Amino acid sequence: MVGGGEGSFIGYVHRVAARLDGEYELVAGALSSRADVARRSAAEFGIAPARAYDSFETMAQTEAARADGIEAVAIVTPNHMHFGPAKAFLEAGIHVICDKPLTSSLADAEALAAIKPDNGARFLLTHNYTGYPMVRVARAMVAEGRLGKLRVAQAEYVQDWLTEAVDTKQAEWRTDPARAGGGGCIGDIGTHAYNLMRFVSGLQLEALSADLAAFVPGRRLDDNVHMMLRFEGGARGMLWASQVAPGNENGIALRLYGDKGGIEWRQAEADTLWFTAFGQPAQRITRASAAADISNAGHRIPPGHPEGYFEAFATLYRDFAAVIRGEPREELPGLADGLEGMRFVTAAIASSTANARWISLNDI
Amino acid sequence: MVGGGEGSFIGYVHRVAARLDGEYELVAGALSSRADVARRSAAEFGIAPARAYDSFETMAQTEAARADGIEAVAIVTPNHMHFGPAKAFLEAGIHVICDKPLTSSLADAEALAAIKPDNGARFLLTHNYTGYPMVRVARAMVAEGRLGKLRVAQAEYVQDWLTEAVDTKQAEWRTDPARAGGGGCIGDIGTHAYNLMRFVSGLQLEALSADLAAFVPGRRLDDNVHMMLRFEGGARGMLWASQVAPGNENGIALRLYGDKGGIEWRQAEADTLWFTAFGQPAQRITRASAAADISNAGHRIPPGHPEGYFEAFATLYRDFAAVIRGEPREELPGLADGLEGMRFVTAAIASSTANARWISLNDI
Amino acid sequence: MVGGGEGSFIGYVHRVAARLDGEYELVAGALSSRADVARRSAAEFGIAPARAYDSFETMAQTEAARADGIEAVAIVTPNHMHFGPAKAFLEAGIHVICDKPLTSSLADAEALAAIKPDNGARFLLTHNYTGYPMVRVARAMVAEGRLGKLRVAQAEYVQDWLTEAVDTKQAEWRTDPARAGGGGCIGDIGTHAYNLMRFVSGLQLEALSADLAAFVPGRRLDDNVHMMLRFEGGARGMLWASQVAPGNENGIALRLYGDKGGIEWRQAEADTLWFTAFGQPAQRITRASAAADISNAGHRIPPGHPEGYFEAFATLYRDFAAVIRGEPREELPGLADGLEGMRFVTAAIASSTANARWISLNDI
Amino acid sequence: MVGGGEGSFIGYVHRVAARLDGEYELVAGALSSRADVARRSAAEFGIAPARAYDSFETMAQTEAARADGIEAVAIVTPNHMHFGPAKAFLEAGIHVICDKPLTSSLADAEALAAIKPDNGARFLLTHNYTGYPMVRVARAMVAEGRLGKLRVAQAEYVQDWLTEAVDTKQAEWRTDPARAGGGGCIGDIGTHAYNLMRFVSGLQLEALSADLAAFVPGRRLDDNVHMMLRFEGGARGMLWASQVAPGNENGIALRLYGDKGGIEWRQAEADTLWFTAFGQPAQRITRASAAADISNAGHRIPPGHPEGYFEAFATLYRDFAAVIRGEPREELPGLADGLEGMRFVTAAIASSTANARWISLNDI
Incomplete structure (x- = not known):
C-alpha cells in the first residue's frame, strides 16, 4: 500500500475491502510521506519493518526485486500523488490498484494512460460503486x-x-x-x-x-x-x-x-x-x-440481508484478483x-x- | 366555466375542486367551441339551457348583465384559448380562475397582465401544486x-x-x-x-x-x-x-x-x-x-389520512373564494x-x- | 344527516364525501341532540329552517311524508346513537348511510340486521377504506x-x-x-x-x-x-x-x-x-x-396525482348512489x-x- | 471452526465476519462430520493439514495442548450439534463463538448454561442483528x-x-x-x-x-x-x-x-x-x-455509505476480541x-x- 497511514479514511477502506474475501495480504507499504508516520502505521498494520518503506520509489524497486515481492499495490494517496507511484509500480511489473480520480491533471492522466507496460502489470481504478x-x-x-x-x-x-x-x-x-x-x-x-x-x-x-x-x-x-x-x-x-x-x-x-x-x-x-x-x-x-x-454481479449473501459499501468495494478487489489470475472481468474500471x-x-x-x-x- | 366539456380532464378536475368545499355552484358555461358538445355537456352538468352559451363573449356579456350573474369563471380551454376569455371576463368585472400556463405566447401574457380592471375583478392561476x-x-x-x-x-x-x-x-x-x-x-x-x-x-x-x-x-x-x-x-x-x-x-x-x-x-x-x-x-x-x-396550509383532515390532488386543487378554489369575499390570501398565484x-x-x-x-x- | 353538527369531524367528512361527485345535496338534518346546536349548524350548512329537525324521529316521519323528501340519510352520531335512527329511517323507506361500527352493542346490531324493510330501503356502512x-x-x-x-x-x-x-x-x-x-x-x-x-x-x-x-x-x-x-x-x-x-x-x-x-x-x-x-x-x-x-376501482384522476381519504370515502357515496339507482355494487359494506x-x-x-x-x- | 465446511452458508458468513476487522485468523477446524469433506474444506480455507481435525473432541484437546493453540472457536453446526462442541471447548479453556439458537433442546441449554468454567473461557452467541x-x-x-x-x-x-x-x-x-x-x-x-x-x-x-x-x-x-x-x-x-x-x-x-x-x-x-x-x-x-x-455502536464508515449484514456480524466478532483482551462489552449476547x-x-x-x-x- 502507498499512502493510507494513520488517519486516512480511504486507506482503511482499501484494507478492509482487500481483506474481506481473503484474496490479499498486506505485507509491505510506503504508508506516508512522513517517515515516522509511515513506520508507526506499518507497525500498526502488521507490516514487517523491513518492508515498511519511506518512499514509493524504493518500495517499487525493492519489492520488484524480492522473490516474495508484492503482486499488487494499492495507491491511496491524495490525487496529486497518484501519478508517480502508479507509473513506478506499473513499470516495475507490479499490478496497481489506484483510488480515483486517476490523477490531479489531465496531462498526468494522459501520460499514465500512455504507459503500455510489456510486463503484464494490470491497473484497477477503484470506482467502487460499480461493484454494487x-x-x-x-x-x-x-x-x-x-x-x-x-x-x-x-x-x-x-x-x-x-x-x-x-x-x-x-x-x-x-x-x-x-x-x-x-x-x-x-x-x-x-x-x-x-x-x-x-x-x-x-x-x-x-x-x-x-x-x-x-x-x-x-x-x-x-x-x-x-x-x-x-x-x-x-x-x-x-x-x-x-x-x-x-x-x-x-x-x-x-x-x-x-x-x-x-x-x-x-x-x-x-x-x-x-x-x-x-x-x-x-x-x-x-x-x-x-x-x-446475472452471474457476475458478485453478491455474497441471501437478499434481504443488506450488502453495503465495503462489499461493493471488496468486489472490485476480488474481481481484480481474478484478473491477476488471468480470468477476464470486463466490468472493472481501468x-x-x-x-x-x-x-x-x-x-x-x-x-x-x-x-x-x-x-x-x-x-x- | 369556459371549456371543460365532454372528455376534458382538466375541466372535470376544476369542477370537483370547486365543489369540494361547497363554496361554488356551477350555473353557466361555454363548455365547448362546438355548439352541440357545449349544449350536451351543459345538460350533463346541470346547467340551465338559458345559461349554456355558444361563445365566451356572449357568456361574459350576458352574465355580467344578469342580476344573478356569475361571480367567477373557470377557464379550462387549451393554452391558446386562455387569453381571449380571460380578457373578456376580467373586463366584464367577473373574477377569473384560469388554468396554466397563462397563455400560449408571451405577447398574450403581457397583454393580459397589462389589464388593470377597475371593476375589482381578481385573477387566479391554478398552479395547483401550491395548494398542498x-x-x-x-x-x-x-x-x-x-x-x-x-x-x-x-x-x-x-x-x-x-x-x-x-x-x-x-x-x-x-x-x-x-x-x-x-x-x-x-x-x-x-x-x-x-x-x-x-x-x-x-x-x-x-x-x-x-x-x-x-x-x-x-x-x-x-x-x-x-x-x-x-x-x-x-x-x-x-x-x-x-x-x-x-x-x-x-x-x-x-x-x-x-x-x-x-x-x-x-x-x-x-x-x-x-x-x-x-x-x-x-x-x-x-x-x-x-x-x-402554520395557519394557512389549509388542510382538512387529520394527518395520516392522505389528502391528495383534488384537495390541493380545491384549496386554491377555497382560498380564492376568500379573496372574492375580501380576505387577503397572499399564497395564491395570479x-x-x-x-x-x-x-x-x-x-x-x-x-x-x-x-x-x-x-x-x-x-x- | 343525523348528527354531524358543529365540531363533528366525521359529519364534515361525510358532507365533503357526499359533495365530491355531485350526486348528493344536503337538504335536511337533525344535526344535534341539542336544539340550539342543531339549528345553528343547519343554518351554517344551508339547510332550510323547515327541514332542520330537533329529533331524528320527527325527521324520518316528516321527510318520508314530503313529496320532495330525502332519498337517503347519513347517520354520523356516536356509536350508541346509530341503532335508533337507522331503524327509523329504514322503516320509513329512506336509504341509510351509517358510520361504523354498526351499533354499540351486539344485540342492537342483531336487531338492526333483522329488519327486512319491504320498502326497498338500502343500507351502507361507511367502512371507507374499502373505497381506495x-x-x-x-x-x-x-x-x-x-x-x-x-x-x-x-x-x-x-x-x-x-x-x-x-x-x-x-x-x-x-x-x-x-x-x-x-x-x-x-x-x-x-x-x-x-x-x-x-x-x-x-x-x-x-x-x-x-x-x-x-x-x-x-x-x-x-x-x-x-x-x-x-x-x-x-x-x-x-x-x-x-x-x-x-x-x-x-x-x-x-x-x-x-x-x-x-x-x-x-x-x-x-x-x-x-x-x-x-x-x-x-x-x-x-x-x-x-x-x-379493474373496472370498478373507481379512481378519478391519472396516477401519480395522489387520491386520498376524501376520494375513497366519496367512492362509497358514489357507489351507493348507483345502488339507489338500481345498479348493483357488490363491493359496498352493508x-x-x-x-x-x-x-x-x-x-x-x-x-x-x-x-x-x-x-x-x-x-x- | 467447528462445522462450516463446503456448502455451509453460515460458516462462510462467520469466516468473512471474522476476517473483516483483521482480529482473527483461521488456523484450525473440524469442518465436517464427514472426514473427506472436513479435509477438503480445510485445504480450501488454508488450514494446515495437521490442524484439520476429524472430530471436535480431538480438536479441543489438541488445540488446548498446543503452545500456539487457538484462542477461540466458532461453532457453526446445525442446532443439535452446538451443545457438544460448546461444552468441550469451554471446558478446554477456549473461548466459544456459537451460532444461535444455543442448542436444540432446553435441557441442553440449561446444561450448557450451568457450566462455569474457571479457566476464563468466554461465550458469544451470534445474535448478529444486535451488531447493527x-x-x-x-x-x-x-x-x-x-x-x-x-x-x-x-x-x-x-x-x-x-x-x-x-x-x-x-x-x-x-x-x-x-x-x-x-x-x-x-x-x-x-x-x-x-x-x-x-x-x-x-x-x-x-x-x-x-x-x-x-x-x-x-x-x-x-x-x-x-x-x-x-x-x-x-x-x-x-x-x-x-x-x-x-x-x-x-x-x-x-x-x-x-x-x-x-x-x-x-x-x-x-x-x-x-x-x-x-x-x-x-x-x-x-x-x-x-x-x-453513541460511542459503542461500532460503525466503520461515513453514513450514507451503507453498512450491511457482514459488518454487523463482524462487529460481534470485533467486540468479542475486545472481551477476550479483557475490555468489557456489555452489548454482547451470551x-x-x-x-x-x-x-x-x-x-x-x-x-x-x-x-x-x-x-x-x-x-x-
Missing part, C-alpha cells in the same frame, strides 16, 4: 436492451459535509487545488457519478455544459456542480454533484430512461433496482430476483476510465469558466 | 429562515405518458404548436415545476440555460427539458421536466438547500415534508407536526405568476435554440 | 387467485392521538363505555382493520384470541389491541390496533400471503399496491398499471358487514376478558 | 428513557424461501426435528426477532400465547409463528415469524412504543432508525446524527441470552400445543 450487485444488474439490463434506445440519463452524488468551512484532514486536501487538482466536488464525487452513468448506460459523452460554484466563503474549489450532457446517438443528461446540500450523506444515484423502459438506483437502497417496462408496473428487483440472470474521468473534469472546468459554454469532449 | 399543505409549510419555513441563505434549488416534473406517440385528445393539443404555444413539455409541466420552485423558495430567476429535446419521432414540441438556473443573490438551480421517462407518473418534486438546512418534497408523498437542519437528524414533517406553526411563467417558457425556448446559451430573464 | 382504488384492486387480485390459497393475514390500524389523556370532543365519547360500547380502540379502529382484511381476503373468521389493554391511567376502554386469528380453511392471522403508538397517525395497513404470492397495502401510500408472485420481483402496482384489469363487525368486537372483548382464550365466532 | 449500529443506538435511546415507560413491542422476522417444499442443504436440517429441535421457524428466526426485541427494549417476558402453523404439506416443523406477549411491568407485544410470506426476503423489524415516544427499525433500511417523540416530527436518525451520542431463547422456543411450542394457552416463562 444491482449496479451490475442494471448494466446488464441496459446491454440486453431492456430499456430500448436510451434517451435520458440523470446522475447525482450529493453530500452535505462541506456545508460549512471544515478543516479536517479529509476536507483539507480535497479543497486545496495543489493537491486535489483544479476540481473540488467535480473531481471528488462528480467523477463517481459520471463513471456510474457511463458504466451502466454505456453512453459516450459528446459534449457538456457545466456550472460550477463554490458557495462556502473562502473555498477555492467548487462545492456544487450543475451540468447538462449530450451523448453520442442523441441521448441527453444532467449531472448534479454537491457537498453543500444539508440532509444528504453520500447520496449517489442514477436514473436512465429509454424508449422501452427506465431504471433507477440509489446507494441508500443499494440492494434494490427499480425497473419499469413502459406501460407495466414498476418492479423492485433485488439480488433474489436478478440472481438467475486506465481508460480514469483518463475519461480526467477529460470530464477538465471539460467541466473549461465549460464553467466559459459561462457554461458547451464543450466537446473531442476538444479536450 | 406541505408545500405551503415549506414556503413558510423558507420565509422564516429555517434553511438560511439559499444556495441550491432542484425541481423536476417527470411523466412517461408521451414515451410513445399518442393521439388521445389530451395528447393532441399539447403537442400541437398552434394550440399549446411554442413549448410542449416546458409549458405543460415545466411551468409547474418552475412555479413550485419560485413559490416555495421566493428566489428570483436571473438567467437560464436550457436544452430542450423532442425524442419521439414526429413530435413537433419538446418532450424533455434540461435546464440550469442562476438566481439573484447567487443561488443556482436545475430543472428537469420530461414526458418520456418510463416509470414516472406525475412526479413533481422540489429540493432546496441553504447554508442552514435543506427541504425535500415530492407529490407522491404529498403529506410529507423532509427537513434537515444541518448537522441534525432529518425530520419527517407531516400536517400533524407542522399544524401548530397574473404576475402567469406572466413570469411565460417569460420562463420563452427564455427556455430561446436558450435551447441558441445551443443552451445563458439567457437573462431581463432580456425576455 | 388499490384496496379494490387487491380484492380483485385475491379473488382471481393471484395469491393462491391464503395462508397468512396481517392487519393493523395504528394511531398515537390517545397516547396521553385527552379531553377533546373526539376523544371523550370514544373512551366512554356508555356511548362507544364495550370496546374502545377495538370498536373505533379495530373494526376498520378487520373489515379491510375481510373485504380484501374474503376470509371467514373462525376464532380469535384477543389481548386488550388500556394503558393510559384512568382510561376505561382499551387503547391497544393484540389479536391472533384463525380462519375457515386454515389461514391464520394477526391484528394490531393501537391509539397509543407515538409516530403513527392513521396507519391502517394490510398484508396477505398465499401459496402463490403476497400483497401489501398501507394507507400512507394509498395509491400503491405491492404484489409479489412467489419467486418474481415485487411489483409496485399503481392505478396506472392496474387500470386495465348490514351484514356491520353485524360481523359487532360480533368481532364482542368476541374480542370476551376473549380478552377470559385471558385471551380462543373464542369461536359461532359462540357469539 | 442503529440497533445499538435504539437500545441506548430506550435505556436513556427517550421512549418513556414502554407499553407496546412489535417484532417480526419474515421470509419466503420455504413457501414451497425445498430440499436444499439449508432447508433440509432446518425442517428436521432431529437436527433443528422441536421448533422450525420459531427456532431459526423467531429467536432472532425475540432476541432483538429483548436487546433493544430491555423488557423481561412474563408470558406468551403462541399459534404455530406448518403450512407446506409434509412439513414437520412450524413455518409460521403468531404470538402475543406480556412483559413484566405491563407492556404487551406481538411477534410474527414466517418463512412462507412471498415478497419478504429477510425482513427482520422492530417497533417499540412508550408513553413518551416510539422507535422503528428494519433490516432492509439498516442504517436508519426512526424516532418520534410524542407530538414531534418523526426523526430519521442515521449513523451521522447519532454518532455523537449464554444467558441463549438459555432465554431456548425457554422462549420451548414456551412457544408448549403454548401452541395447548391451543395458544398463555404460558408463563416461569413455568418452563
Whole structure:
C-alpha cells in the first residue's frame, strides 16, 4: 500500500475491502510521506519493518526485486500523488490498484494512460460503486436492451459535509487545488457519478455544459456542480454533484430512461433496482430476483440481508484478483476510465469558466 | 366555466375542486367551441339551457348583465384559448380562475397582465401544486429562515405518458404548436415545476440555460427539458421536466438547500415534508407536526389520512373564494405568476435554440 | 344527516364525501341532540329552517311524508346513537348511510340486521377504506387467485392521538363505555382493520384470541389491541390496533400471503399496491398499471396525482348512489358487514376478558 | 471452526465476519462430520493439514495442548450439534463463538448454561442483528428513557424461501426435528426477532400465547409463528415469524412504543432508525446524527455509505476480541441470552400445543 497511514479514511477502506474475501495480504507499504508516520502505521498494520518503506520509489524497486515481492499495490494517496507511484509500480511489473480520480491533471492522466507496460502489470481504478450487485444488474439490463434506445440519463452524488468551512484532514486536501487538482466536488464525487452513468448506460459523452460554484466563503474549489450532457446517438443528461446540500450523506444515484423502459438506483437502497417496462408496473428487483440472470454481479449473501459499501468495494478487489489470475472481468474500471474521468473534469472546468459554454469532449 | 366539456380532464378536475368545499355552484358555461358538445355537456352538468352559451363573449356579456350573474369563471380551454376569455371576463368585472400556463405566447401574457380592471375583478392561476399543505409549510419555513441563505434549488416534473406517440385528445393539443404555444413539455409541466420552485423558495430567476429535446419521432414540441438556473443573490438551480421517462407518473418534486438546512418534497408523498437542519437528524414533517406553526396550509383532515390532488386543487378554489369575499390570501398565484411563467417558457425556448446559451430573464 | 353538527369531524367528512361527485345535496338534518346546536349548524350548512329537525324521529316521519323528501340519510352520531335512527329511517323507506361500527352493542346490531324493510330501503356502512382504488384492486387480485390459497393475514390500524389523556370532543365519547360500547380502540379502529382484511381476503373468521389493554391511567376502554386469528380453511392471522403508538397517525395497513404470492397495502401510500408472485420481483402496482384489469376501482384522476381519504370515502357515496339507482355494487359494506363487525368486537372483548382464550365466532 | 465446511452458508458468513476487522485468523477446524469433506474444506480455507481435525473432541484437546493453540472457536453446526462442541471447548479453556439458537433442546441449554468454567473461557452467541449500529443506538435511546415507560413491542422476522417444499442443504436440517429441535421457524428466526426485541427494549417476558402453523404439506416443523406477549411491568407485544410470506426476503423489524415516544427499525433500511417523540416530527436518525451520542455502536464508515449484514456480524466478532483482551462489552449476547431463547422456543411450542394457552416463562 502507498499512502493510507494513520488517519486516512480511504486507506482503511482499501484494507478492509482487500481483506474481506481473503484474496490479499498486506505485507509491505510506503504508508506516508512522513517517515515516522509511515513506520508507526506499518507497525500498526502488521507490516514487517523491513518492508515498511519511506518512499514509493524504493518500495517499487525493492519489492520488484524480492522473490516474495508484492503482486499488487494499492495507491491511496491524495490525487496529486497518484501519478508517480502508479507509473513506478506499473513499470516495475507490479499490478496497481489506484483510488480515483486517476490523477490531479489531465496531462498526468494522459501520460499514465500512455504507459503500455510489456510486463503484464494490470491497473484497477477503484470506482467502487460499480461493484454494487444491482449496479451490475442494471448494466446488464441496459446491454440486453431492456430499456430500448436510451434517451435520458440523470446522475447525482450529493453530500452535505462541506456545508460549512471544515478543516479536517479529509476536507483539507480535497479543497486545496495543489493537491486535489483544479476540481473540488467535480473531481471528488462528480467523477463517481459520471463513471456510474457511463458504466451502466454505456453512453459516450459528446459534449457538456457545466456550472460550477463554490458557495462556502473562502473555498477555492467548487462545492456544487450543475451540468447538462449530450451523448453520442442523441441521448441527453444532467449531472448534479454537491457537498453543500444539508440532509444528504453520500447520496449517489442514477436514473436512465429509454424508449422501452427506465431504471433507477440509489446507494441508500443499494440492494434494490427499480425497473419499469413502459406501460407495466414498476418492479423492485433485488439480488433474489436478478440472481438467475446475472452471474457476475458478485453478491455474497441471501437478499434481504443488506450488502453495503465495503462489499461493493471488496468486489472490485476480488474481481481484480481474478484478473491477476488471468480470468477476464470486463466490468472493472481501468486506465481508460480514469483518463475519461480526467477529460470530464477538465471539460467541466473549461465549460464553467466559459459561462457554461458547451464543450466537446473531442476538444479536450 | 369556459371549456371543460365532454372528455376534458382538466375541466372535470376544476369542477370537483370547486365543489369540494361547497363554496361554488356551477350555473353557466361555454363548455365547448362546438355548439352541440357545449349544449350536451351543459345538460350533463346541470346547467340551465338559458345559461349554456355558444361563445365566451356572449357568456361574459350576458352574465355580467344578469342580476344573478356569475361571480367567477373557470377557464379550462387549451393554452391558446386562455387569453381571449380571460380578457373578456376580467373586463366584464367577473373574477377569473384560469388554468396554466397563462397563455400560449408571451405577447398574450403581457397583454393580459397589462389589464388593470377597475371593476375589482381578481385573477387566479391554478398552479395547483401550491395548494398542498406541505408545500405551503415549506414556503413558510423558507420565509422564516429555517434553511438560511439559499444556495441550491432542484425541481423536476417527470411523466412517461408521451414515451410513445399518442393521439388521445389530451395528447393532441399539447403537442400541437398552434394550440399549446411554442413549448410542449416546458409549458405543460415545466411551468409547474418552475412555479413550485419560485413559490416555495421566493428566489428570483436571473438567467437560464436550457436544452430542450423532442425524442419521439414526429413530435413537433419538446418532450424533455434540461435546464440550469442562476438566481439573484447567487443561488443556482436545475430543472428537469420530461414526458418520456418510463416509470414516472406525475412526479413533481422540489429540493432546496441553504447554508442552514435543506427541504425535500415530492407529490407522491404529498403529506410529507423532509427537513434537515444541518448537522441534525432529518425530520419527517407531516400536517400533524407542522399544524401548530402554520395557519394557512389549509388542510382538512387529520394527518395520516392522505389528502391528495383534488384537495390541493380545491384549496386554491377555497382560498380564492376568500379573496372574492375580501380576505387577503397572499399564497395564491395570479397574473404576475402567469406572466413570469411565460417569460420562463420563452427564455427556455430561446436558450435551447441558441445551443443552451445563458439567457437573462431581463432580456425576455 | 343525523348528527354531524358543529365540531363533528366525521359529519364534515361525510358532507365533503357526499359533495365530491355531485350526486348528493344536503337538504335536511337533525344535526344535534341539542336544539340550539342543531339549528345553528343547519343554518351554517344551508339547510332550510323547515327541514332542520330537533329529533331524528320527527325527521324520518316528516321527510318520508314530503313529496320532495330525502332519498337517503347519513347517520354520523356516536356509536350508541346509530341503532335508533337507522331503524327509523329504514322503516320509513329512506336509504341509510351509517358510520361504523354498526351499533354499540351486539344485540342492537342483531336487531338492526333483522329488519327486512319491504320498502326497498338500502343500507351502507361507511367502512371507507374499502373505497381506495388499490384496496379494490387487491380484492380483485385475491379473488382471481393471484395469491393462491391464503395462508397468512396481517392487519393493523395504528394511531398515537390517545397516547396521553385527552379531553377533546373526539376523544371523550370514544373512551366512554356508555356511548362507544364495550370496546374502545377495538370498536373505533379495530373494526376498520378487520373489515379491510375481510373485504380484501374474503376470509371467514373462525376464532380469535384477543389481548386488550388500556394503558393510559384512568382510561376505561382499551387503547391497544393484540389479536391472533384463525380462519375457515386454515389461514391464520394477526391484528394490531393501537391509539397509543407515538409516530403513527392513521396507519391502517394490510398484508396477505398465499401459496402463490403476497400483497401489501398501507394507507400512507394509498395509491400503491405491492404484489409479489412467489419467486418474481415485487411489483409496485399503481392505478396506472392496474387500470386495465379493474373496472370498478373507481379512481378519478391519472396516477401519480395522489387520491386520498376524501376520494375513497366519496367512492362509497358514489357507489351507493348507483345502488339507489338500481345498479348493483357488490363491493359496498352493508348490514351484514356491520353485524360481523359487532360480533368481532364482542368476541374480542370476551376473549380478552377470559385471558385471551380462543373464542369461536359461532359462540357469539 | 467447528462445522462450516463446503456448502455451509453460515460458516462462510462467520469466516468473512471474522476476517473483516483483521482480529482473527483461521488456523484450525473440524469442518465436517464427514472426514473427506472436513479435509477438503480445510485445504480450501488454508488450514494446515495437521490442524484439520476429524472430530471436535480431538480438536479441543489438541488445540488446548498446543503452545500456539487457538484462542477461540466458532461453532457453526446445525442446532443439535452446538451443545457438544460448546461444552468441550469451554471446558478446554477456549473461548466459544456459537451460532444461535444455543442448542436444540432446553435441557441442553440449561446444561450448557450451568457450566462455569474457571479457566476464563468466554461465550458469544451470534445474535448478529444486535451488531447493527442503529440497533445499538435504539437500545441506548430506550435505556436513556427517550421512549418513556414502554407499553407496546412489535417484532417480526419474515421470509419466503420455504413457501414451497425445498430440499436444499439449508432447508433440509432446518425442517428436521432431529437436527433443528422441536421448533422450525420459531427456532431459526423467531429467536432472532425475540432476541432483538429483548436487546433493544430491555423488557423481561412474563408470558406468551403462541399459534404455530406448518403450512407446506409434509412439513414437520412450524413455518409460521403468531404470538402475543406480556412483559413484566405491563407492556404487551406481538411477534410474527414466517418463512412462507412471498415478497419478504429477510425482513427482520422492530417497533417499540412508550408513553413518551416510539422507535422503528428494519433490516432492509439498516442504517436508519426512526424516532418520534410524542407530538414531534418523526426523526430519521442515521449513523451521522447519532454518532455523537453513541460511542459503542461500532460503525466503520461515513453514513450514507451503507453498512450491511457482514459488518454487523463482524462487529460481534470485533467486540468479542475486545472481551477476550479483557475490555468489557456489555452489548454482547451470551449464554444467558441463549438459555432465554431456548425457554422462549420451548414456551412457544408448549403454548401452541395447548391451543395458544398463555404460558408463563416461569413455568418452563
